[in-house]
Amino acid sequence: MRSHPTKRKIPSGVLFILPALVHLVLFVVIPILFALYLSFHKWDVLKVDKPFVGFGNYRRVLVDPYYWNAMKNSAVYALFSVPLGMAAALAVAVLVNQKLRGVNLFRTMYYLPAVSSGVAISMVWMWVYWPERGLLSWGLGKLGVTGIPNWLNDPNWAMPALILMSIWTALGPRMVLYLAGLSGIPTALYEAAEADGASRWAAFWHITLPLLMPTSLFVLVTSSIGAFQVFTPVYMMTKGGPLRATDVVGYHIYTEAWRLFRMGRASAQSYILFLVILVVTIIQFKLANRRMEDYSPG
Amino acid sequence: MVVHSVRVYWLLLALLTLPPLVTGCRKQAASQSVVTIHVADWGGASADARSQAIEARTMAEFARLHPNIRVEREHMPETYVPKVLMTVLAHTEPDVIALDASSAAIFINNGVLRDLTPFIESDPEVKLSDFFPNVINVARRGKALYAMPANFTPMMMWYNKASFRRAGVPYPRDGWTWDDFLDTAKRLHLVNKDGKTVQYGFEVNSWMPSWVMWIWQNGGDVLSPDGTHASGYLDGPKSVEAVTFFTDLERKWHVSPSTSEAQALGDLNFEAGRVPMMVSGHWVIPAFLANENVHFSDIGVVGLPRKAERVTVIYESGPAMMKATRHPQEAWEYIKFMTGPWVQRQYAVTGIGVSANRHVAEEFRGSTVQEPVFLDNIKYARGPWGDKVEQYALVEDIGKEAIEEIRLGKATPQDALTRAAKRIDVQLGEE
Numbered sequence: 001m002r003s004h005p006t007k008r009k010i011p012s013g014v015l016f017i018l019p020a021l022v023h024l025v026l027f028v029v030i031p032i033l034f035a036l037y038l039s040f041h042k043w044d045v046l047k048v049d050k051p052f053v054g055f056g057n058y059r060r061v062l063v064d065p066y067y068w069n070a071m072k073n074s075a076v077y078a079l080f081s082v083p084l085g086m087a088a089a090l091a092v093a094v095l096v097n098q099k100l101r102g103v104n105l106f107r108t109m110y111y112l113p114a115v116s117s118g119v120a121i122s123m124v125w126m127w128v129y130w131p132e133r134g135l136l137s138w139g140l141g142k143l144g145v146t147g148i149p150n151w152l153n154d155p156n157w158a159m160p161a162l163i164l165m166s167i168w169t170a171l172g173p174r175m176v177l178y179l180a181g182l183s184g185i186p187t188a189l190y191e192a193a194e195a196d197g198a199s200r201w202a203a204f205w206h207i208t209l210p211l212l213m214p215t216s217l218f219v220l221v222t223s224s225i226g227a228f229q230v231f232t233p234v235y236m237m238t239k240g241g242p243l244r245a246t247d248v249v250g251y252h253i254y255t256e257a258w259r260l261f262r263m264g265r266a267s268a269q270s271y272i273l274f275l276v277i278l279v280v281t282i283i284q285f286k287l288a289n290r291r292m293e294d295y296s297p298g
Numbered sequence: 299m300v301v302h303s304v305r306v307y308w309l310l311l312a313l314l315t316l317p318p319l320v321t322g323c324r325k326q327a328a329s330q331s332v333v334t335i336h337v338a339d340w341g342g343a344s345a346d347a348r349s350q351a352i353e354a355r356t357m358a359e360f361a362r363l364h365p366n367i368r369v370e371r372e373h374m375p376e377t378y379v380p381k382v383l384m385t386v387l388a389h390t391e392p393d394v395i396a397l398d399a400s401s402a403a404i405f406i407n408n409g410v411l412r413d414l415t416p417f418i419e420s421d422p423e424v425k426l427s428d429f430f431p432n433v434i435n436v437a438r439r440g441k442a443l444y445a446m447p448a449n450f451t452p453m454m455m456w457y458n459k460a461s462f463r464r465a466g467v468p469y470p471r472d473g474w475t476w477d478d479f480l481d482t483a484k485r486l487h488l489v490n491k492d493g494k495t496v497q498y499g500f501e502v503n504s505w506m507p508s509w510v511m512w513i514w515q516n517g518g519d520v521l522s523p524d525g526t527h528a529s530g531y532l533d534g535p536k537s538v539e540a541v542t543f544f545t546d547l548e549r550k551w552h553v554s555p556s557t558s559e560a561q562a563l564g565d566l567n568f569e570a571g572r573v574p575m576m577v578s579g580h581w582v583i584p585a586f587l588a589n590e591n592v593h594f595s596d597i598g599v600v601g602l603p604r605k606a607e608r609v610t611v612i613y614e615s616g617p618a619m620m621k622a623t624r625h626p627q628e629a630w631e632y633i634k635f636m637t638g639p640w641v642q643r644q645y646a647v648t649g650i651g652v653s654a655n656r657h658v659a660e661e662f663r664g665s666t667v668q669e670p671v672f673l674d675n676i677k678y679a680r681g682p683w684g685d686k687v688e689q690y691a692l693v694e695d696i697g698k699e700a701i702e703e704i705r706l707g708k709a710t711p712q713d714a715l716t717r718a719a720k721r722i723d724v725q726l727g728e729e
Contacts, residue, residue: 243706
């Protein structure tokens with residue numbers, strides 16, 4: 001690019017990030033700030049009067065049992081889907097980390113859900129969970145299991161069904177991260193362990209897992225944030241039901257905003273969710289840092 | 299099943315009511331000053347060939363009559379109401395929107411629609427007396443009228459005659475009562491040698507638009523007359539009695555499948571005769587006609603059974619004019635055309651709904667054996683609360699939850715409804 005003397009003052013790097021920056025400001029920064037503004041107003045879409053209400057929205061949300069029911073559901077979802085999903089992803093990553101013929105095919109297959117649309121995946125899993133004739137119930141029936149629940153329509157089973165599905169859906173990206181982490185572990189460590197007579201299991205436990213800590217922390221933090229934001233499968237498969245058993249915060253905020261049109265309240269809910277995620281993340285960092293110090297090479 | 303049917307119904311209805319413009323009028327655009335009006339509806343691209351043909355015909359006719367008006371359709375399938383609301387916020391609202399009775403209040407109460415009365419009064423071609431009064435009233439506030447009704451349906455009791463014959467039960471008769479209904483449902487219920495149900499009597503649905511009428515029939519209501527609170531109404535003795543009655547069909551008498559049983563049976567329970575009675579609207583007729591396995595003459599319909607009162611609900615839709623339109627006269631021409639007899643006849647043929655125009659509706663009295671039953675039940679119908687109360691979507695959500703609790707045995711009708719009423723009060727009180 002030919003540059004004029006006057007333009008030299010602008011670092012060319014800025015120009016490169018400008019499109020992304022403009023997008024970020026327009027569609028992320030401004031909406032976030034606007035939501036903060038909304039959260040202090042009684043801002044019903046069509047009402048001309050949109051008065052400032054101070055912390056009124058926050059106070060209402062804080063004592064709303066249905067909001068906290070949703071928060072509890074999100075916490076349960078995160079508490080199970082994240083560790084289980086991470087364990088599954090790590091297991092798969094270790095498996096497809098082998099130097100075998102056709103291993104790329106498996107890597108691709110495990111990654112596929114990540115490039116599918118969330119709506120399409122939800123549709124497929126609705127079929128899987130279809131009572132009696134769905135793949136899951138049909139399969140269990142063939143195995144002689146009786147009293148199979150009506151997964152998505154049973155208040156006790158709808159959430160576990162969503163969690164199970166999430167493990168599969170989020171497998172790909174987590175697997176890739178773990179693969180990257182695995183490739184960063186020096187093989188010399190395994191050779192030394194083998195020479196010392198360590199079993200493969202011991203090597204996994206004492207070499208692989210500790211040295212994957214930075215990767216695990218990253219996966220844990222991003223997955224937890226994602227878990228608190230889950231929306232698509234809930235919207236598609238259960239609409240928060242039955243009996244609010246799957247009414248997670250993301251969906252709850254959506255209904256507040258787009259079914260009840262109370263944007264101020266919905267924004268306050270969003271900010272409270274943000275604070276909850278922030279606290280959870282800080283706790284995770286603190287705990288993980290303590291553990292990582294134990295394993296730091298220095 | 300009912301939910302699904304409603305969806306399909308309104309979709310088809312929207313496609314029929316507000317069809318796309320055939321490109322023909324563009325050619326004439328050069329010679330005259332052409333005004334473009336934007337029309338929003340909740341239709342999508344899934345119309346069948348027959349509907350599309352009717353649309354094309356309808357719009358060609360409009361283009362012929364009004365070469366200076368170009369109609370631009372804006373489809374907003376899924377989350378229609380929020381999308382229209384956003385256009386209002388952004389000041390990009392369409393000129394005409396399809397207004398559904400169930401969500402009319404949010405538009406009417408917030409003053410984004412134009413009162414059509416001045417247009418009607420100054421237009422010698424339009425007489426409100428041509429329309430069913432209770433259907434007109436859905437979009438009425440005092441003297442103001444915010445939408446012209448296109449078509450509608452009262453909710454009715456459909457029954458599968460083959461299932462009745464199999465059980466040796468006489469067909470329901472006009473003016474039947476809750477007792478007759480319960481007795482019929484019990485007698486329709488057939489079990490095989492293993493005690494497994496092969497035929498139920500009725501299908502209870504938690505979805506509130508399908509059961510609110512039971513409360514009305516018992517002389518109760520969901521909300522206070524001013525629409526401000528539910529306590530003393532939704533949880534009043536008459537409402538509790540009504541809810542107990544229809545949830546007992548499943549819980550006590552076992553003549554209705556549970557949610558999971560209904561799902562396990564799959565779709566088309568009614569058509570297959572597994573559930574011989576269901577509450578639904580006119581919109582199921584095209585599906586019956588299209589289904590080769592259904593003998594249309596075996597499909598019966600009767601008014602809802604009565605208790606203290608004989609009453610049902612109407613679900614209606616029609617075009618409304620946005621206040622912000624810059625082309626009110628052209629928008630009015632479009633609304634008038636779409637709710638006029640020529641267009642009404644075009645889609646009355648499909649059987650999707652009852653024309654809001656009484657004369658057109660009467661013309662089709664003989665179109666099917668079911669049609670006279672519909673026409674004779676219109677006088678018992680009232681509009682849904684959604685045309686008066688903005689937050690009614692929330693009332694329906696809470697009501698559905700209450701019924702689910704009862705059906706799952708997690709609460710008694712009284713407890714579930716008391717909780718629901720309290721919650722509705724809190725939510726409505728905040729507005």
